[in-house]
Amino acid sequence: MSVAEYLDQLRSRLRGADRDLLLAEAEDHLRDTVTAGLAAGLTQREAEEAAISAFGSIRAVVRAHRARRGKVAVLADVILAAWKLGSTGLIAVGASGIVAALFNHLNGPRFIGAAPAGARYPAASCQYWLSIYHHVHTCAQAAMLENSADAVSLRLLAGGLGLVLLGVYAVVRLCIRWTAEQHPRLPDPDLLSRDWFPALTALGSGGAALLMTVLLATRTYLGVPVGPGFFLSGIIAALAFCGAAIVTIGRRHQVS
Amino acid sequence: MNRERLKGNLDLLLLSVLAAGPAHGYAVISALRQRSDGTFDLPEGTIYPALHRLEDAGLLASSWAETDGRKRRVYALTGKGATALAGEQADYRTFANGMRAVLGWAEWRDTAPGWSA
Numbered sequence: 001m002s003v004a005e006y007l008d009q010l011r012s013r014l015r016g017a018d019r020d021l022l023l024a025e026a027e028d029h030l031r032d033t034v035t036a037g038l039a040a041g042l043t044q045r046e047a048e049e050a051a052i053s054a055f056g057s058i059r060a061v062v063r064a065h066r067a068r069r070g071k072v073a074v075l076a077d078v079i080l081a082a083w084k085l086g087s088t089g090l091i092a093v094g095a096s097g098i099v100a101a102l103f104n105h106l107n108g109p110r111f112i113g114a115a116p117a118g119a120r121y122p123a124a125s126c127q128y129w130l131s132i133y134h135h136v137h138t139c140a141q142a143a144m145l146e147n148s149a150d151a152v153s154l155r156l157l158a159g160g161l162g163l164v165l166l167g168v169y170a171v172v173r174l175c176i177r178w179t180a181e182q183h184p185r186l187p188d189p190d191l192l193s194r195d196w197f198p199a200l201t202a203l204g205s206g207g208a209a210l211l212m213t214v215l216l217a218t219r220t221y222l223g224v225p226v227g228p229g230f231f232l233s234g235i236i237a238a239l240a241f242c243g244a245a246i247v248t249i250g251r252r253h254q255v256s
Numbered sequence: 257m258n259r260e261r262l263k264g265n266l267d268l269l270l271l272s273v274l275a276a277g278p279a280h281g282y283a284v285i286s287a288l289r290q291r292s293d294g295t296f297d298l299p300e301g302t303i304y305p306a307l308h309r310l311e312d313a314g315l316l317a318s319s320w321a322e323t324d325g326r327k328r329r330v331y332a333l334t335g336k337g338a339t340a341l342a343g344e345q346a347d348y349r350t351f352a353n354g355m356r357a358v359l360g361w362a363e364w365r366d367t368a369p370g371w372s373a
Contacts, residue, residue: 018308025281025304025329032282033300056299064302068309 003030003048006058013062015077022065030055080169085200087166088241092205094159096237100151103229112233113148115140115225125224147226151233198252202245209238262296266306268348269296271315271333271341278332280323281307307331315340 001009007030011023030051037047055061066074103111121139129142136142215222216231262269273279273287284307285300310316315337321330333341 021329022304022308026301028280028326028328029282029285029300029304054300056301060299061301061305064305068305068312 001049001052002045003027003034003051006030006052006055009058010061013058014065015074019065022061026055026061080172081196083165083169084197085204087162087169088201089204090158090162091166092159092162092208092237092241093155093234094157094162095240096234097152097155097159099233099236100148100155100229103233104148104152107229109144109148110227111148111229112151112227113144113146113230114227115143115147115221116219119225121224143224144227147224147230151226151230198245198248202242202249205238205241205245209235209242212238262298265348266298266303267310267315268341268344270303270306270310271337271344274316274331274333275338275341278330280321280328280330282328284331310337 007023007027010026011019014022030048033051033054034044034047037050038044042050100112119140121143126139126142129146130136130139133142133145136145212231212234214220216228216235269288270284273284273291276287279287281304285303288296288303307316307318311318311331314334316331317334318329318331320327322328323330
């Protein structure tokens with residue numbers, strides 16, 4: 001392994017805001033050791049291998065670095081990563097709200113809100129829906145209107161919340177980057193950004209798409225009975241996020 | 257040399273090396289190896305996190321400095337570090353004297369003429 005390859009591997013394994021400092025020192029150190037090796041008569045390859053061997057395995061360096069950061073910092077890394085993933089999930093829900101709005105516009109409220117014939121609704125819910133939608137006369141019609149409207153408004157609300165959370169995350173990330181040198185124990189805002197974030201996004205959205213497909217196929221409802229568009233809008237948004245994540249992973253692999 | 261034993265005394269060793277004056281990581285590691293005649297030979301990459309940890313604790317201070325035409329992170333003992341070093345040295349001296357006394361007695365006991373267990 002060359003020094004450049006070693007540093008690349010170390011870069012991909014190190015976490016924490018102070019990662020750049022350790023990498024810069026590692027590069028300097030290895031460069032000095034290689035120079036000393038060349039002066040002692042080693043070939044470039046031998047000098048690089050000897051320098052890496054003396055520096056220690058990636059695992060040993062990462063472990064020493066992690067031990068220094070402490071468990072609280074590692075926990076904070078995970079919380080930040082969950083924050084980023086959660087925000088992305090909420091944005092995906094918001095995207096499904098846009099698809100639902102499109103369905104409502106193209107097909108009317110029936111596609112999303114209408115339950116199969118014979119569906120039963122709780123009496124209290126019926127009373128509530130009928131109090132909102134005065135112009136309809138049956139509970140099924142009121143439920144259809146309520147479901148089709150909720151599928152848009154509540155999901156867009158979730159998407160908006162996701163955008164706000166992601167915006168706050170971006171600000172936190174920027175602050176950590178700016179103060180990384182003064183506060184090396186700050187969490188790593190990019191814990192999942194290199195490989196794990198798109199992989200987990202693909203896994204989460206793919207899993208959600210699969211789950212909704214099963215619910216749709218088996219006509220299983222979580223709560224109030226709804227129409228096929230309710231799940232289909234979610235499936236389309238989830239598949240779009242899953243596809244985008246897979247494309248990102250593919251591009252990363254092409255580059256590397 | 258048992259690496260765990262060495263790790264347990266790494267802070268004292270690093271502070272001792274830096275008591276001679278500010279130095280960058282490579283120089284600290286080289287001095288550690290030379291002054292111990294190669295006995296203390298930890299993976300070099302594990303020394304940097306230890307230096308960072310000592311800096312977190314306020315025992316060292318570091319800054320970028322130009323040495324040999326290159327920017328390097330140079331570490332220096334702080335006042336708190338010097339105090340901690342003096343305390344650690346005194347502790348270790350007491351410990352080493354005790355160990356020497358016990359181990360020295362054991363050595364004499366095993367080799368003394370006429371002694372039997």
